[in-house]
Amino acid sequence: MKQILRELRxxxxxxxxxxxxxxxxxxxxxIALETDKHSPSLDLAYKISGVFDRPVEEIFENPYRPSQS
Structure with missing residues (x-):
């Protein structure tokens, strides 16, 4: 899952x-989140979103979203 957690931190x-x-x-x-060894629960993703004051979608890529070509 592409994410920018380390950069934001x-x-x-x-x-x-x-x-x-x-x-x-x-x-x-x-560490597990930053190295993609673990995906956050929805609750944790919202907590992370709150810490950085950004939408969840801006921090974590949705792996189930169809690619737009």
Whole structure:
């Protein structure tokens, strides 16, 4: 799943631990999200959206959306 979580985090000057604290998850969970080893639950995706004040669709690519050619 294409995502820009790492870029947003570093732009805000947050460490993985800082973001984890804001989201109420472990640092390992943030690492797994940033390396595409784990996809966020809908609840977690909305929390991430809130932290960065951006729509979910801007942070995470919908893998089920048909490509527009």
């Amino acid at each position: 570093t732009e805000m000057g947050l460490t993985q631990a800082d973001l984890a604290t804001r989201l109420g998850v472990s640092r390992q969970a943030v």
